[in-house]
Amino acid sequence: MREITSKDNRIYKTCEQLSLKKYRDKLGRYLIEGENLIEEALKTGCSIETLLVRRGYNKVPAELEDKAFVLDEKLFDRLAQTETSQGVLAIVAKPETDAGDFASASGNFVVLDRLQDPGNIGTILRTADAAGYRLAVVMKGTADIFSPKVVRAATGSLFRMPVVFMDSNSELVEFTRAAGKKLVATCFDTERCYFDEDLTDNIALVIGNEGNGICKEIIESSDVKIKIPMHGNIESLNASVAAGILMYEAVRGKKG
Numbered sequence: 221m222r223e224i225t226s227k228d229n230r231i232y233k234t235c236e237q238l239s240l241k242k243y244r245d246k247l248g249r250y251l252i253e254g255e256n257l258i259e260e261a262l263k264t265g266c267s268i269e270t271l272l273v274r275r276g277y278n279k280v281p282a283e284l285e286d287k288a289f290v291l292d293e294k295l296f297d298r299l300a301q302t303e304t305s306q307g308v309l310a311i312v313a314k315p316e317t318d319a320g321d322f323a324s325a326s327g328n329f330v331v332l333d334r335l336q337d338p339g340n341i342g343t344i345l346r347t348a349d350a351a352g353y354r355l356a357v358v359m360k361g362t363a364d365i366f367s368p369k370v371v372r373a374a375t376g377s378l379f380r381m382p383v384v385f386m387d388s389n390s391e392l393v394e395f396t397r398a399a400g401k402k403l404v405a406t407c408f409d410t411e412r413c414y415f416d417e418d419l420t421d422n423i424a425l426v427i428g429n430e431g432n433g434i435c436k437e438i439i440e441s442s443d444v445k446i447k448i449p450m451h452g453n454i455e456s457l458n459a460s461v462a463a464g465i466l467m468y469e470a471v472r473g474k475k476g
Contacts, residue, residue: 221273221280221285221288221289221290222288222289222290223289223290223291224272224289224290224291224295225292225295226295227295227298231270231272231289231311232291232295232299234247234249234311235251235272235299235309235311236298236299238250238251238311239251239301239368241364241366241367244314244364244366244367248313248314249269249311249312249313249314250311250312250314250366250371251299251301251309251310251311251312251368251371252309252310252312252371253300253301253302253305253306253308253309253310253368253372254302254305254306254308254309254372255279255306255308256375256376257371257372257375257376258271258281258284258308258310259281260375260376260379261310261312261376261379262281262283262284263379264376264379264380266312266313266315266379267312267313268284268287268310268311268312269287269310269311269312269313270287270289270310270311271284271287271288271289271308271309271310272288272289272290272291272296272299272308272309272310272311273288273289273290273291273296273307273308274290274291274292274293274296274297274305274307274308275290275291275292275293275296276307277290277306277307277308279308280308284310301368301372302372314366315379315382315383317355317382317383317384318384319357319384319386319395321382322354322355322382322384322399323395323398323399324399324400325354325355325399326354326421326422327352327353327354327355327421327422328351328352328353328354328401328419328421328422328423328424328425328467328470329353329354329355329356329357329396329399329401329423329424329425330344330348330353330355330356330357330424330425330427330463330467331356331357331359331392331424331425331426331427331438332344332356332357332358332359332362332365332427333359333361333362333426333427333428333429333434333435333438334359334360334361334362334428334429334432334435335362335363335427335428335429335430335459336362336363336429336430337363337430337459338363338367338369338370338373339369339373339460340430340458340459340460341362341363341365341370341373341374342365342369342370342371342372342373342374342375342377342378343373343374343460343463343464344356344427344459344460344463344464345365345370345373345374345377345378345381345383346373346374346375346377347460347463347464347467347468348377348381348463348467349374349377349380349381350377351467351468351470351471352470352471353381353467353470354382355381355382355383355384356381356382356383356384357383357384357385357386357392357395357424358383358384358385358386359385359386359389359392360385360386360387360388361429365378365383366378389435389437389438389441392424392438393438393441396424399424400422401422401423401424402422402423402424402443402444403423403424403426403438403441403442403443403444404417404419404423404424404425404426404442404443404444404445404446404466405426405428405434405438405439405442405444405445405446406426406427406428406433406434406445406446406447406448406462406466407433407434407439407445407446407447408447409439409445410445410446410447412444412445412446412447413446413447413448413449414446414447414448414465414466414469415469416446417444417446418473419466419469419470419473420469420470420473420474421470421474423444423470425463425466425467426438426442427459427462427463428459429459430458430459446466448462448465448466
């Protein structure tokens with residue numbers, strides 16, 4: 221394998237830059253780390269452009285040997301995103317998804333409205349993938365879904381779940397209406413519980429900001445307003461927990 225011996229190396233500098241959102245946006249690239257994520261990326265046809273390994277690592281996939289570079293421990297550990305790195309990371313191209321491709325798609329969509337916690341975002345994407353959702357819509361103001369923490373929390377679902385980005389609430393409403401989806405919002409100002417509504421198919425389920433919930437404009441434009449009943453002394457659930465309950469209602473409904 222070729223070696224990178226200096227932090228002044230062009231590829232090495234690119235990896236350092238990709239720790240920042242502005243460069244992930246500018247370059248259209250992000251980093252993944254660990255054997256499982258790299259294996260998932262290969263399975264799904266994700267575009268791995270460069271593989272970096274710590275000296276002594278001997279599990280480079282055959283199809284990536286011509287893209288692999290070896291680094292000494294000190295250089296590699298400067299790039300590692302985890303405390304107990306397996307010694308392998310990669311530069312991956314961001315996927316390009318056109319919302320127009322889903323204008324007539326069947327199935328459910330999940331909408332992330334200004335979520336900020338990377339763990340929540342990654343877990344919601346992972347759960348949406350598991351529950352058979354077709355698309356994730358990321359609204360302006362949501363934290364970067366290509367940050368290292370989101371990528372780890374999504375555990376490969378980011379490679380499988382198509383994602384589109386929208387700048388305005390009006391764009392979201394127009395898109396979901398054109399796609400034939402019911403826009404479903406969770407809020408406290410409703411008497412209708414989630415199990416009173418058919419969430420089986422063709423919905424766009426909105427998951428709101430951890431502290432402030434779904435923005436007023438989306439709630440007012442929604443076709444369905446639902447809540448998850450609280451029987452204890454808790455006012456609300458964690459965003460990813462609530463999302464999991466609601467997304468799996470579609471699975472339960474299809475089974476019975």
